[in-house]
Amino acid sequence: MSAPSAPAPYRPPTYSTHPALLRPAVVSRVSDLIGYTPLFELCATATGSRLLLKLEHFNPTGTAKIRMARQMVLDAEERGELRPGGRIIESTSGNTGLGLAVVAAERGYTFTAVVDNHACADKLRGMKALGTELVYVVDDGSEDLATAAREELAEKMADADDNAIFTEQHNNPSNGVGYFPVAHELAAALDGRIDQLIGAVGTGGSLCGTARELARTVPGVHVIGVEPKGSIAFGPPAHDYYQSGTGTPEGAEIGALVDYGLIDEGVKVGDVEAFATARVVARRTGLLIGGSAGGVVYEALTRMADLPPETTMVALLNDGGEKYMDTVFHDEWMAARRLIDPAVEREVDELLTKLRGH
Numbered sequence: 001m002s003a004p005s006a007p008a009p010y011r012p013p014t015y016s017t018h019p020a021l022l023r024p025a026v027v028s029r030v031s032d033l034i035g036y037t038p039l040f041e042l043c044a045t046a047t048g049s050r051l052l053l054k055l056e057h058f059n060p061t062g063t064a065k066i067r068m069a070r071q072m073v074l075d076a077e078e079r080g081e082l083r084p085g086g087r088i089i090e091s092t093s094g095n096t097g098l099g100l101a102v103v104a105a106e107r108g109y110t111f112t113a114v115v116d117n118h119a120c121a122d123k124l125r126g127m128k129a130l131g132t133e134l135v136y137v138v139d140d141g142s143e144d145l146a147t148a149a150r151e152e153l154a155e156k157m158a159d160a161d162d163n164a165i166f167t168e169q170h171n172n173p174s175n176g177v178g179y180f181p182v183a184h185e186l187a188a189a190l191d192g193r194i195d196q197l198i199g200a201v202g203t204g205g206s207l208c209g210t211a212r213e214l215a216r217t218v219p220g221v222h223v224i225g226v227e228p229k230g231s232i233a234f235g236p237p238a239h240d241y242y243q244s245g246t247g248t249p250e251g252a253e254i255g256a257l258v259d260y261g262l263i264d265e266g267v268k269v270g271d272v273e274a275f276a277t278a279r280v281v282a283r284r285t286g287l288l289i290g291g292s293a294g295g296v297v298y299e300a301l302t303r304m305a306d307l308p309p310e311t312t313m314v315a316l317l318n319d320g321g322e323k324y325m326d327t328v329f330h331d332e333w334m335a336a337r338r339l340i341d342p343a344v345e346r347e348v349d350e351l352l353t354k355l356r357g358h
C-alpha cells in the first residue's frame with residue numbers, strides 16, 4: 001500500500017453573478033428552485049483537459065427530470081389541453097414522476113404515475129409522499145422493466161378520462177425544450193468553452209435538448225450518448241439491465257427525442273462498470289452519483305487520457321446516489337446479482353488516481 005498523501009491545499013470555490021446561474025434568494029414555489037445546478041471538476045489531465053460533472057441532482061426532487069416535467073405541464077396548459085383541476089398521467093421509472101408530482105401539487109392537478117417494480121423503491125415512495133396515485137402495470141412483484149406495457153396502460157387510462165392528459169415523455173417535444181436552460185447555464189458558467197458533451201440517453205430529452213440549444217451558441221460541440229449495455233437505441237443486442245431510468249429496453253419504442261443527427265457517438269456501458277464508478281467516486285470524492293450517472297462518468301474517464309490538450313468535457317448527470325442505497329450502494333443486493341467486480345472497481349480507482357490532483 002502506498003503512503004497516504006497530504007490533502008491538496010484548500011482553495012475557495014469561484015462564484016458567478018451571471019443571471020443564468022443565480023438562484024433566487026427567496027422563493028414560494030419549489031419549481032422556482034429548478035436549475036442553476038453546479039459543475040464539479042472531477043479530474044484533469046496534465047495537458048489541461050478536464051472533466052466537469054453537471055450535478056443535476058441539485059434540482060428539487062434530486063434529478064434533471066423536473067426541468068422537463070414543468071415544461072410539459074406549462075406547454076399543455078398553454079395549448080388548452082390541461083384544464084383546471086385536471087389529471088396528468090405518465091408512464092415513469094420514477095424521476096419524471098417525481099417532477100410531475102411537484103408541479104401537479106403546485107398547480108392543482110392530480111397526478112397518476114404508471115410504474116413497475118424495476119423502479120427504485122425510493123422514487124416510488126417519493127412520488128407517494130408527494131400525493132401521487134401509483135398504478136402498477138404488473139402486480140406479481142416482478143422486477144422486470146415494463147416500459148412498453150406502462151405506456152400502453154397510461155394511454156388507455158388517459159383515453160378513458162375526459163379530464164386527463166397523457167404527457168407521453170418519449171414523444172413530447174417539451175421534454176427537449178425543458179433542458180434548453182441547461183445549455184444556457186453551461187455557456188454562462190464556462191464562457192462558451194465546451195468541447196464535448198456526454199450524457200445518458202433514455203427518452204433522449206436531456207442530452208439532445210441540451211445539445212440542440214448549445215449548438216446555437218457554442219457550435220462544434222462533440223456529443224456522446226451513453227446507454228446501458230442491453231438497451232437498443234444504439235443497436236443490438238438487447239438484454240436486461242439494472243441501470244434505472246435510462247436506456248430503451250427491447251420492445252419499447254425509441255423516443256422521438258433521440259435525435260441521431262445531434263449525437264456524434266452512441267456508446268454502451270455495462271451495469272458492472274456503471275455501478276463500480278458510482279461506488280468508487282463516492283468513496284474517493286464524497287460525491288454520491290446515481291447508476292446511470294456512473295455509466296456516463298465511466299465512459300468519460302476512459303476517454304480522458306486521449307483527449308486533445310485543453311479539452312473541456314461536460315458530463316450531464318441525471319441524478320444522485322441517494323435514491324440507490326437499496327441497490328447500487330447495497331453490497332448484498334449487488335452481490336446477489338453478480339454486479340460487483342473488484343477488478344473494475346480497481347480500474348476506476350486507478351483512473352481517478354491518475355487523473356486527479358493535476
Ligand SMILES: Cc1ncc(COP(=O)(O)O)c(C=O)c1O
Pocket residue numbers: 063065093095096200201202203204205206207244245246247290292293318319
Ligand atoms: C437516472 C436517469 N438517468 C438517465 C435518464 C435518461 O434521461 P433522458 O430520458 O432525458 O434521456 C433518466 C430519465 O428518466 C433518469 O431518470
